[in-house]
Amino acid sequence: MGAVLTLRGVRQARGGRQVLAIDELDVPAGERLAVLGTNGAGKTTLLRLLAGLEAPTAGSVEIDGVPVHTASLAFRRQVGYATQRPGLLSATVIRNVELPLRWRGVDAPERRRVALAALERLNVADLADRKAVSLSGGEAQRVSLARAFALAPRLLLLDEPAAGLDAEARRAFLDDLESALRDRATTVVHVSHRADEALRLADRILVLVGGGIRQLSDPATLVQRPVDATVARLIGYENVVSVAIDDSGQVLGPGRTTLAVWASAVQIGTGPLRAMVERVSLGPGRWEVVMSAHETLQAHLPLDQTPPQAGERVNVSIDTGRATLIR
Amino acid sequence: MDAVHEVLGRSALVSLTATAIAVAIGVPAGTWLALAHRRGRGALATVVNTGMAVPTVVVGLGVALLLWRSGPLGELDLIYTLRGMIIAQVLIAAPLITGITMAGLQALPPELPDQLRALGANRMQLVVRLWIEARVPLLAAAMAGFGHAVSEVGSATIVGGNIHGQTQVMTTSIVENVGKGDFDEALVYAGILLALAFTINAVLTSVQQRAAAWAQS
Numbered sequence: 381m382g383a384v385l386t387l388r389g390v391r392q393a394r395g396g397r398q399v400l401a402i403d404e405l406d407v408p409a410g411e412r413l414a415v416l417g418t419n420g421a422g423k424t425t426l427l428r429l430l431a432g433l434e435a436p437t438a439g440s441v442e443i444d445g446v447p448v449h450t451a452s453l454a455f456r457r458q459v460g461y462a463t464q465r466p467g468l469l470s471a472t473v474i475r476n477v478e479l480p481l482r483w484r485g486v487d488a489p490e491r492r493r494v495a496l497a498a499l500e501r502l503n504v505a506d507l508a509d510r511k512a513v514s515l516s517g518g519e520a521q522r523v524s525l526a527r528a529f530a531l532a533p534r535l536l537l538l539d540e541p542a543a544g545l546d547a548e549a550r551r552a553f554l555d556d557l558e559s560a561l562r563d564r565a566t567t568v569v570h571v572s573h574r575a576d577e578a579l580r581l582a583d584r585i586l587v588l589v590g591g592g593i594r595q596l597s598d599p600a601t602l603v604q605r606p607v608d609a610t611v612a613r614l615i616g617y618e619n620v621v622s623v624a625i626d627d628s629g630q631v632l633g634p635g636r637t638t639l640a641v642w643a644s645a646v647q648i649g650t651g652p653l654r655a656m657v658e659r660v661s662l663g664p665g666r667w668e669v670v671m672s673a674h675e676t677l678q679a680h681l682p683l684d685q686t687p688p689q690a691g692e693r694v695n696v697s698i699d700t701g702r703a704t705l706i707r
Numbered sequence: 708m709d710a711v712h713e714v715l716g717r718s719a720l721v722s723l724t725a726t727a728i729a730v731a732i733g734v735p736a737g738t739w740l741a742l743a744h745r746r747g748r749g750a751l752a753t754v755v756n757t758g759m760a761v762p763t764v765v766v767g768l769g770v771a772l773l774l775w776r777s778g779p780l781g782e783l784d785l786i787y788t789l790r791g792m793i794i795a796q797v798l799i800a801a802p803l804i805t806g807i808t809m810a811g812l813q814a815l816p817p818e819l820p821d822q823l824r825a826l827g828a829n830r831m832q833l834v835v836r837l838w839i840e841a842r843v844p845l846l847a848a849a850m851a852g853f854g855h856a857v858s859e860v861g862s863a864t865i866v867g868g869n870i871h872g873q874t875q876v877m878t879t880s881i882v883e884n885v886g887k888g889d890f891d892e893a894l895v896y897a898g899i900l901l902a903l904a905f906t907i908n909a910v911l912t913s914v915q916q917r918a919a920a921w922a923q924s
Contacts, residue, residue: 481831
């Protein structure tokens with residue numbers, strides 16, 4: 381059974397500067413909560429508070445009603461924490477996974493059984509006897525996660541576990557992570573600055589901006605109704621533009637209605653907006669066009685379409701059916 | 708030759724004992740300095756770094772003043788004894804071992820202590836694991852401490868007094884023989900002292916390099 385998290389009136393200051401302010405946050409047992417935010421948004425500080433590595437300057441951080449920072453070591457050992465850097469020790473992979481179990485007094489045969497099972501769960505059992513320093517980044521991340529899983533934590537904290545992996549390794553790693561989390565026996569708080577990771581793995585997403593909660597909602601709501609331009613950009617909208625819209629939803633030109641618009645919903649050729657093409661580049665399976673209108677606009681065009689040239693003046697329309705009204 | 712063996716044994720006894728005590732003091736002290744976030748840590752680190760550069764003859768003078776029969780610790784009757792010499796050598800080696808331990812632990816990834824705490828290590832498990840991770844610089848600290856202790860002559864002369872059959876060690880014998888113009892005898896002692904230092908450091912270096920190779924392989 382996963383742990384229940386309760387945060388009330390939490391304030392955390394560092395060097396006289398407030399880095400986190402959360403008035404209220406409840407995470408039910410077994411939930412997967414993703415924490416999304418830019419660098420310096422307070423994501424890692426939140427994880428450190430949940431892990432009991434820091435005491436809040438004010439307020440309370442509780443797991444199952446017990447304040448984490450003053451909880452006993454035995455209680456805090458119910459929390460698993462996989463940090464952004466794998467932090468493997470200079471020992472074999474299996475010893476890395478076994479060590480925290482040894483600290484908990486688990487006997488040798490049971491340690492080995494549990495450690496191998498955890499490595500198996502992350503598809504790295506074949507690495508058991510390798511030196512940890514010889515692993516690739518993706519392998520080390522899996523081992524780090526296996527080490528956290530081996531403790532059968534009631535709360536698992538993941539700090540950007542896929543950071544630093546190339547695209548292919550990241551995809552494989554996230555596949556393995558998703559499958560390892562499938563049983564929902566653990567409450568998971570997963571910090572990321574990548575929206576695709578959060579949208580894929582989370583039941584709810586908490587968006588932190590400047591140390592405060594900007595939005596907390598399920599992934600679909602977050603994508604369909606971001607509360608402001610910052611959240612829209614964080615979850616991947618390439619454009620946040622101010623336009624005037626008529627009653628039928630057609631964009632008339634620059635105005636005061638803010639829309640979050642996917643680059644694929646921006647069409648070049650006809651339309652009420654005039655723009656100058658700044659840059660055209662080749663992206664994954666598309667042309668990426670950056671234009672300056674009354675605001676910067678990005679468009680993605682299919683590869684079979686001839687893109688405009690840099691310096692060219694073009695007409696632009698927005699498919700408002702695929703855009704999101706912010707205000 | 709018996710006299711040489713006796714002096715050699717005495718040198719080894721004094722310096723190895725002093726190094727062992729200095730390791731027992733310096734490694735925990737260096738660990739505290741590396742990990743503590745308390746006020747005053749920086750000032751203490753400066754004191755330790757200064758201690759690494761204090762001339763051994765100054766340490767000897769300070770210890771002699773303390774142990775002198777009319778000094779504050781005179782009643783302990785340690786002046787001109789091996790125990791007095793060991794105290795002086797501990798004070799010489801400990802700052803070096805403390806400083807190298809501190810630097811070695813600070814060279815580990817800064818997030819490592821928190822990672823170990825997050826994995827459920829208690830304080831002792833955390834410290835022992837950090838020592839294992841920093842085993843190469845810790846062995847270097849012990850080697851440097853022993854090298855400093857066995858090669859010093861200032862405190863051995865002042866605190867030990869170079870008494871034949873009692874407190875004479877290799878370095879004070881060399882000085883005495885040079886003073887008498889007996890360079891052959893001085894060279895014999897110098898060669899044996901070098902061999903002693905080489906043997907002990909060879910053992911420690913072998914352990915250190917195996918530890919380093921194991922970590923990197």
